[in-house]
Amino acid sequence: MGEFDLIARYFKRPARRAALGVGDDCALLQPSPGYQLAVSTDMLVAGRHFLPDVDPRTLGHKALAVNLSDLAACGARPLAFTLALALPQADAAWLEPFSKGLFALADAHDCELVGGDTTQGPLNICITVMGEVPVQQGRSLALLRSGAQAGDDIYVSGTLGDARLALDVLRGAVTLPGAQLAAARQRMDTPEPRVALGMALRGVATAAIDISDGLLGDLGHVLESSRVGARLDTHIALGLLRHGRDAADKVLPEATRLACVLAGGDDYELAFTAPTTARDAVQAAAAASHTPVTRIGQVLAAPGLQLVDAHGAPVVNSLRSFDHFA
Amino acid sequence: MGEFDLIARYFKRPARRAALGVGDDCALLQPSPGYQLAVSTDMLVAGRHFLPDVDPRTLGHKALAVNLSDLAACGARPLAFTLALALPQADAAWLEPFSKGLFALADAHDCELVGGDTTQGPLNICITVMGEVPVQQGRSLALLRSGAQAGDDIYVSGTLGDARLALDVLRGAVTLPGAQLAAARQRMDTPEPRVALGMALRGVATAAIDISDGLLGDLGHVLESSRVGARLDTHIALGLLRHGRDAADKVLPEATRLACVLAGGDDYELAFTAPTTARDAVQAAAAASHTPVTRIGQVLAAPGLQLVDAHGAPVVNSLRSFDHFA
Numbered sequence: 001m002g003e004f005d006l007i008a009r010y011f012k013r014p015a016r017r018a019a020l021g022v023g024d025d026c027a028l029l030q031p032s033p034g035y036q037l038a039v040s041t042d043m044l045v046a047g048r049h050f051l052p053d054v055d056p057r058t059l060g061h062k063a064l065a066v067n068l069s070d071l072a073a074c075g076a077r078p079l080a081f082t083l084a085l086a087l088p089q090a091d092a093a094w095l096e097p098f099s100k101g102l103f104a105l106a107d108a109h110d111c112e113l114v115g116g117d118t119t120q121g122p123l124n125i126c127i128t129v130m131g132e133v134p135v136q137q138g139r140s141l142a143l144l145r146s147g148a149q150a151g152d153d154i155y156v157s158g159t160l161g162d163a164r165l166a167l168d169v170l171r172g173a174v175t176l177p178g179a180q181l182a183a184a185r186q187r188m189d190t191p192e193p194r195v196a197l198g199m200a201l202r203g204v205a206t207a208a209i210d211i212s213d214g215l216l217g218d219l220g221h222v223l224e225s226s227r228v229g230a231r232l233d234t235h236i237a238l239g240l241l242r243h244g245r246d247a248a249d250k251v252l253p254e255a256t257r258l259a260c261v262l263a264g265g266d267d268y269e270l271a272f273t274a275p276t277t278a279r280d281a282v283q284a285a286a287a288a289s290h291t292p293v294t295r296i297g298q299v300l301a302a303p304g305l306q307l308v309d310a311h312g313a314p315v316v317n318s319l320r321s322f323d324h325f326a
Numbered sequence: 327m328g329e330f331d332l333i334a335r336y337f338k339r340p341a342r343r344a345a346l347g348v349g350d351d352c353a354l355l356q357p358s359p360g361y362q363l364a365v366s367t368d369m370l371v372a373g374r375h376f377l378p379d380v381d382p383r384t385l386g387h388k389a390l391a392v393n394l395s396d397l398a399a400c401g402a403r404p405l406a407f408t409l410a411l412a413l414p415q416a417d418a419a420w421l422e423p424f425s426k427g428l429f430a431l432a433d434a435h436d437c438e439l440v441g442g443d444t445t446q447g448p449l450n451i452c453i454t455v456m457g458e459v460p461v462q463q464g465r466s467l468a469l470l471r472s473g474a475q476a477g478d479d480i481y482v483s484g485t486l487g488d489a490r491l492a493l494d495v496l497r498g499a500v501t502l503p504g505a506q507l508a509a510a511r512q513r514m515d516t517p518e519p520r521v522a523l524g525m526a527l528r529g530v531a532t533a534a535i536d537i538s539d540g541l542l543g544d545l546g547h548v549l550e551s552s553r554v555g556a557r558l559d560t561h562i563a564l565g566l567l568r569h570g571r572d573a574a575d576k577v578l579p580e581a582t583r584l585a586c587v588l589a590g591g592d593d594y595e596l597a598f599t600a601p602t603t604a605r606d607a608v609q610a611a612a613a614a615s616h617t618p619v620t621r622i623g624q625v626l627a628a629p630g631l632q633l634v635d636a637h638g639a640p641v642v643n644s645l646r647s648f649d650h651f652a
Contacts, residue, residue, distance in 0.1 A: 024400070024471050025396040025399035026364035026365055026366040026396055026402060027365045028364055028459065028466060030362045031357065031363070036355060037356070037363065038353070038354055038355075039352055039354075039355060039406075039440065039454075040408075041409075041442050041443050041454060042443050043410035043443045043450070043452060045412050047447075048445060048446055048447050049445070070351040070352055071352060073351035082365060082366075084367045084368070084369035084452045084454075085369075086369060115365060116367050117368050119375070120374055121369075122447070122450070124369070124448070126369060126443075126452035128365075128410075128454035130365070131352070133354065135356075142354055145351070146350075208351075209351060210351060
């Protein structure tokens with residue numbers, strides 16, 4: 001199977017929204033009138049972002065999911081993506097399920113593959129995703145990292161730490177009952193980008209980010225960009241670990257669970273801030289997007305991130321965010 | 327040096343045209359009113375697209391140049407790009423010249439780095455470039471592969487085959503005098519994307535493509551998309567090999583030179599078609615963009631690509647285009 005056969009067989013589909021799709025030098029796209037384009041790129045490397053033996057179908061899902069998650073964090077509606085793929089060899093047994101997983105998620109979000117590149121090399125998947133955000137009266141409605149205000153509530157969508165918990169089990173660091181491992185592993189392998197929530201939070205949230213490197217590190221980017229600090233309630237955050245709640249509660253020490261929740265990474269949930277006056281609007285956005293959200297802290301004027309327990313006492317934080325070169 | 331230091335030190339610059347640049351979940355872009363967006367992605371892998379010991383400064387240039395070349399082939403004006411980079415380690419001695427080479431070319435084309443990703447992994451450079459093309463009366467002025475008409479002239483910009491000649495010398499397959507090798511190697515290492523020519527050919531050329539895999543293969547894509555055939559004059563094409571003209575003429579057999587010109591690849595020149603009535607307009611576009619162009623053949627109604635010599639006699643073609651998985 002040659003390069004052009006590979007593209008034709010697994011990745012070429014009729015252009016839909018795009019004026020011109022796969023098969024010319026460029027794809028041509030037209031954002032809707034009154035919208036601006038949101039663009040993000042994520043690269044996934046074997047052994048770094050996924051286990052070498054991962055099911056190619058879930059990998060196809062995840063490679064696009066982590067990119068759609070960036071659009072979600074901006075409140076953008078997905079439009080299109082490009083896919084660049086370095087493969088050790090053109091293997092139908094891998095390409096077939098990979099493309100199926102990729103397109104299943106793409107179709108669920110009406111996001112069209114419009115171009116890309118394929119080459120021989122160590123397995124590497126690079127996706128650039130494009131979405132659109134409305135501009136109203138000259139003002140973008142995109143959710144940025146820089147808009148958090150002192151006094152705002154801090155929220156997190158869904159659950160946190162389960163992906164990291166699964167990874168720790170697979171690495172042999174902790175143990176979990178089989179059914180819980182399977183459920184946690186599903187969180188690791190097939191995260192669901194919070195696109196609907198991000199769009200529903202336009203005009204409601206003051207700042208947002210998606211949690212890929214761990215809550216503390218990613219929330220830290222919001223605080224830094226917004227030049228504010230925050231207080232996080234660790235006892236509430238602990239409740240966000242779905243698969244450590246019951247049986248595992250008795251198995252895993254609190255420090256392990258807290259590390260998963262606060263610094264696990266690979267969650268692809270949204271962390272966002274909103275004024276206290278917007279609590280009803282946040283709940284309405286959560287309900288409209290069928291996405292649970294939990295209030296976990298408050299933005300403070302003074303810089304720094306304080307962790308406090310159920311009694312308001314400080315919790316020592318020795319956790320670090322994931323850094324590819326640290 | 328950590329991941330975020332690396333980005334801040336080498337790749338973060340103040341946002342210019344983009345509404346929002348490096349440092350949020352997405353970059354925000356606004357194409358000009360009446361324009362559509364052209365998007366293309368190219369991935370470069372060490373040992374596959376460049377020699378492992380290549381000067382990082384020229385690599386930074388080339389990684390962006392091959393992407394800008396796709397915009398040129400569509401007649402698009404460059405706007406912005408994202409950069410995803412997998413690096414074995416965060417090495418300042420590599421990152422510094424790489425970013426310098428990258429930004430020198432980006433600035434020359436007023437193309438802004440708006441986002442990306444960095445990760446640890448085998449060296450891999452993935453760039454997605456975005457440009458804009460005018461839409462007039464509902465009709466895109468983008469140059470496509472599919473517009474060639476029987477009777478059209480076929481043109482090529484600049485010179486062909488020199489990059490391949492340099493590679494063949496470096497591989498020990500042929501020899502060249504040192505000065506010629508240096509000049510040919512410059513063509514291989516720092517191709518100049520034909521952006522100005524592409525823009526000047528809007529409304530003049532009927533079809534265009536950039537030559538990355540070799541003239542025959544890339545022109546073949548145009549013919550296939552346009553459902554036409556072509557006749558190419560090999561004696562004219564031979565004259566496009568700049569560094570085989572004089573001294574090397576006596577050293578290299580014609581078959582070697584022809585292979586470089588017709589199937590060498592890595593040229594990043596434009597191949598395009600235009601009606602015979604547009605010959606003056608083509609020359610005006612070439613002059614306006616300071617880019618030499620050469621008429622090398624004609625589009626035919628019957629499918630297939632015929633090579634003919636100076637006497638119109640057929641030339642046997644056993645050359646193949648570059649295919650990453652063949």
